[in-house]
Amino acid sequence: MSLQDIALVSFGYFENEFLEKVAGEISRDFQFQVRIKEGHMDLSEFYDPARRQYNGNSLLKEVDSRFGGDSLKTFGLFNVDLFIPILTYIFGQAFLNGRSGIASVYRLSNERYGMKLDEKLLLDRTVKEVVHELGHTFGLLHCHNPSCVMRSSTYVEDIDQKNTGLCSACRSKIDFLNL
């Protein structure tokens, strides 16, 4: 247990190698050690049968209350389709200036859009989404720089347009990265 690290908690099946690569990228961007943990919870509680999706708001609160607190930031990685009541879907979400965030790989995979699986692209997209949501937990808002990872992405193609890292303006807003 350390308040100086970031916990990456996986829910559902993920390859270890995939999680390690994601963790490595987070560590590189935020300069914190990243611990990979396996999370267990009954996702059926968060399932909305009418929408056939999982409620992102409730999941975020659950991750925060059950898994947060041991680390500086806690991030839940899922492989189910997430929604919030007002939107048809979300890639992920986080508490602005809070300690937790979540994301799902469900809509990040090429296969979801009738294309061939591209593992590298999936990893890239996942890293960008996780770093983006973690950025919010560090107080960052959406950035207008097209290549910055904090740029808002509503389609998966938007994610592909940006880099995996923070732009210098966003980086300068996070004090500890400037030490």
Place this chain on the structure above:
Amino acid sequence: MSKKISILIVDDEDSVRDSLYNWFIEDGYRVECAENAKKALQILESEDFDIVLADIKMPGMDGLEMLRRIKTLRKDSIVIVMTAFATVDTAVQALKDGAFDYVTKPFDPDDLSHLIRNASKLISLAEENEVLREKVVALDNTEDLIGNSEAMRLVLKEVESVAQSNSSVIITGESGTGKELIAKVIHANSPRKYFPFVIVHCGALSESLLESELFGHEKGAFTGAMYNRKGRFEMADSGSIFLDEISTISTKMQVELLRVLQSKSFVRVGGNKEITSDFRVICATNRDLKSMVDEGSFREDLYYRLNVVNINIPPLRERTDDIPLLVDYFIKKYCTSMNRPPISIDPAALQRLQEFKFPGNIRELENMIERAIVIGNGRKITLKDLPLEKNVVGSSFESLDDLEKNHIHQILTKYSWNISRAAKALDVDRVTLYNKIKKYDLKPAL
């Protein structure tokens, strides 16, 4: 984003408010929430929001009623209504009541982003428009109307009183007296000032061109009509149209013009759709329209339709008191545009300008000053910088006889009183010249 856009979310469901709140906060907007319409109206009474995102179905007052009330509070508010139960009727009703848009829950994240971006763009444009309007008003003031003479004060008084009305105006005056400027000032001080001021130089266009220019044309109406084109009357909708040199239009165009002025509607050349336009007509002419009516070259009914108010601008020679002010104004204008330090004018040169008749009026004076600044020494305008020698008509040369006498004297002096050479230069025979010398009692200078 030039300023932080503020959004008020009104929805009775906590989860919807929270979701939207988090979504917009991450985008950098200022966000507040209200759980019902009553609370929202209370917030709006004390605070302005750029965008209100409101649910239609709420307990108590519904979203449509709230929309109507918001519109009475702030007419230009952007209200977006949301509902989980979309019906065409409610959507149409919301839009009729002034909603910016209507969305069905849940919406696509991209749609939401687009919606808010479009609304933000509209807000930025409205703000920019406001700033530009202020700038235009500042530009279109009467500063360019120079003159403190009694004659000009009278003109300005007339302009002021006529500007507020919708009446047609005819501005008369010699060429170069500033008729177009007066028309601009009338428009700029009228309630139509935020709408177009369209100028048509009737004298410069042939009958068919003028027709197409005024009424517009449809694609293929004539050879070269490649596209549909709006006419000047259409462009001047809600504004003013200035018809310069109205006396030059043909009899056919006079009939057309009369019809348009009466009905405020017309058909494009080659078209068949009636187009209506609300414009004010301001005309100008340097001819005496009344005598043209008497001669039969200008329609009497059109004359009376146009001549509701007549403003006559006096020629410059009748307001010589304004010449020093005008000279000063043009010196400043051209020194600034030529990026030169301000210069002065020699009192003798100014005196000569005040004695000059200026057949070309203010335009001629302006050109003279511009030329003097270009060719002068850059410090002071002197007599030699002004092209007055040939055309000078001093106050002592009122009559044609005076002019002739002066001219003959100048030529005789130039040729040292050699009668043969002077007669040849004047293109008269020697006897005529002797008679003129005798008539005007001309003598060589001692």
